[in-house]
Amino acid sequence: MEFGLSRVLDALPAMVWIALPDGQLELVNRRWSEYTGLGLDEAHGSEWQAAVNPDDLPALLERWRSILASGQPGEIDARVRRFDGQYRRVRVQCSPMFDDAGRIIKWCGTVTDVEDFRQAEETLRRRELDFQLIVDSIPVPVAVTMPSGAVEGLNQATLNYFGKTLETLKEWEATDAVHPEDLERTIAAHNANYEAGRSYDIETRLRRADDVYRWFNVLAMPLRDVDGHILRWFELLIDIDERKRAEAALQAANDKLARASQIASLVELSASIAHEVNQPIAAALANAQAALRWLGRDPPDLSEVREALDGVVKDGTRAGNVIDRIRSLFKNAPPSLENLDITEALTEIVALSRGRALKSGVSLQVQLSEGLPTVRGDRVQLQQVMLNLITNAIEAMSDVDDGNRNLRITAGRDDDIFITVQDSGPGLTQAALERVFEPFYTTKPTGLGVGLSICRSIIEAHSGALWATNAEKGGAVFSFTLPISTSARSRIGVQDPVVPTQEPKPFADIVS
Numbered sequence: 001m002e003f004g005l006s007r008v009l010d011a012l013p014a015m016v017w018i019a020l021p022d023g024q025l026e027l028v029n030r031r032w033s034e035y036t037g038l039g040l041d042e043a044h045g046s047e048w049q050a051a052v053n054p055d056d057l058p059a060l061l062e063r064w065r066s067i068l069a070s071g072q073p074g075e076i077d078a079r080v081r082r083f084d085g086q087y088r089r090v091r092v093q094c095s096p097m098f099d100d101a102g103r104i105i106k107w108c109g110t111v112t113d114v115e116d117f118r119q120a121e122e123t124l125r126r127r128e129l130d131f132q133l134i135v136d137s138i139p140v141p142v143a144v145t146m147p148s149g150a151v152e153g154l155n156q157a158t159l160n161y162f163g164k165t166l167e168t169l170k171e172w173e174a175t176d177a178v179h180p181e182d183l184e185r186t187i188a189a190h191n192a193n194y195e196a197g198r199s200y201d202i203e204t205r206l207r208r209a210d211d212v213y214r215w216f217n218v219l220a221m222p223l224r225d226v227d228g229h230i231l232r233w234f235e236l237l238i239d240i241d242e243r244k245r246a247e248a249a250l251q252a253a254n255d256k257l258a259r260a261s262q263i264a265s266l267v268e269l270s271a272s273i274a275h276e277v278n279q280p281i282a283a284a285l286a287n288a289q290a291a292l293r294w295l296g297r298d299p300p301d302l303s304e305v306r307e308a309l310d311g312v313v314k315d316g317t318r319a320g321n322v323i324d325r326i327r328s329l330f331k332n333a334p335p336s337l338e339n340l341d342i343t344e345a346l347t348e349i350v351a352l353s354r355g356r357a358l359k360s361g362v363s364l365q366v367q368l369s370e371g372l373p374t375v376r377g378d379r380v381q382l383q384q385v386m387l388n389l390i391t392n393a394i395e396a397m398s399d400v401d402d403g404n405r406n407l408r409i410t411a412g413r414d415d416d417i418f419i420t421v422q423d424s425g426p427g428l429t430q431a432a433l434e435r436v437f438e439p440f441y442t443t444k445p446t447g448l449g450v451g452l453s454i455c456r457s458i459i460e461a462h463s464g465a466l467w468a469t470n471a472e473k474g475g476a477v478f479s480f481t482l483p484i485s486t487s488a489r490s491r492i493g494v495q496d497p498v499v500p501t502q503e504p505k506p507f508a509d510i511v512s
Helices: 002-011 030-036 047-051 057-070 115-137 156-162 180-196 241-268 270-296 302-330 342-359 379-396 430-435 451-461 486-492
Strands: 015-019 025-028 074-081 087-098 104-113 142-145 151-154 200-207 213-224 230-239 337-340 363-368 375-378 406-413 417-422 465-470 476-482
Touching: 002 025, 002 030, 015 030, 025 047, 030 104, 057 074, 087 115, 142 156, 156 200, 180 200, 180 213, 213 241, 270 302, 337 342, 337 379, 342 363, 342 379, 342 406, 342 417, 375 379, 379 406, 379 417, 379 451, 379 476, 430 465, 451 465, 451 476
Parallel strands: 363 406
Antiparallel strands: 015 025, 015 104, 074 087, 087 104, 142 151, 142 230, 200 213, 213 230, 337 375, 406 417, 417 476, 465 476
16 A cells, blocks of 8 residues: 555655654655655655755744644745755645544645745845835936836835825825826826827926925836837926926016017107107197188188198097007007907008108018908017017118118918018128027127017917018018918808919008
């Protein structure tokens, strides 16, 4: 019977042993002997203990006695000397065998070499520890998430910033970690990009441990295996609060510079403004004096008086309109979008500029196509652009001989409304053409270099474009386009062919 049992044990693909109820070894199979290099006669009873690492033997025996006393199955880990003298970690699993009366008659067990598995576990543990140490050494917050987007780990910088535990931050959507105004947008971007498996870059405000929200740039990138499957996501949280503040300060400075540029241009036109206001006032005075003369006749000529007084009203209204145009340009009001008659807006600015052009010896020609449709824009901002371009053109011709200073302003329609301001000055160098719209770049000895930069920002904010070229016969040409308003497109029919630009109609005297 025992011989038959030995053959069965030797056929099993594992190391197997059988012990007596008191724990003394009774039988081992061939695989056990081959692994340890000990035959049954060398391992019988308690001799098997010679194969156990001396450092592990006390704990093994204590655990073995505990299992024997409990009469229950158990496990023991220890290092055992292999046949080649190398100690390797094994796992011993054992359970009791009972007779019909419930008494333990044998202990049966298996021995499994787990050295490679334990080394792999240790290597993985060390790698995870090294990874965590590396991540913790990164001086900015870093988050590691699972393919689903759920938070798996956070570095120490992240925990320090939020002042919260990992478990709390795993539910970041339900906390105050993200600013309430940014939360919905942030969650939507997070989920959409994780589902699509693409990297993303968003800006959001995150709450610091002292309850202060700061702007962060969140960069997320997936880690993929060789087959392209996402293993993890890495999120880098970069504090950009100072940059955002600097951008806001720069924008405020640009707004102030734009305002200063606008006022400076109007100050330079003060003489022209005085001339424009003086004309209707002088005409009103002349008409009033005429009315007095007609009233002084005997009898008074009431028909002539009425006609003279009508002239006074018209001249007063004209003076008021000039003043209103000037006041609107000085007023520091927020942008006000309207369906703007670009012909009317351009006419007003040319009227303000004509006096200075005449004073500077500049021949001013204005040509507008008839029936130009409206554009959607802010009147004051677009008039500021026109005023700036006209003023620059006049100044550009200051060194040109008298009689050769020509300023031509053209407006027409192609796919969009276009306006050009062309002077007969020296033109722009190649370097100037490349940089003329850069902030603080100027070709004027006393210029600030902000006017054209602001002009381009205004035009682009209106979905248009502003650019500079040189004319074939000399001089600079500044051109900009503005899209036709939706209402105008609807009225003229967007499906209609584009109407070719008509021959511009000259304005003999745009002021009067």
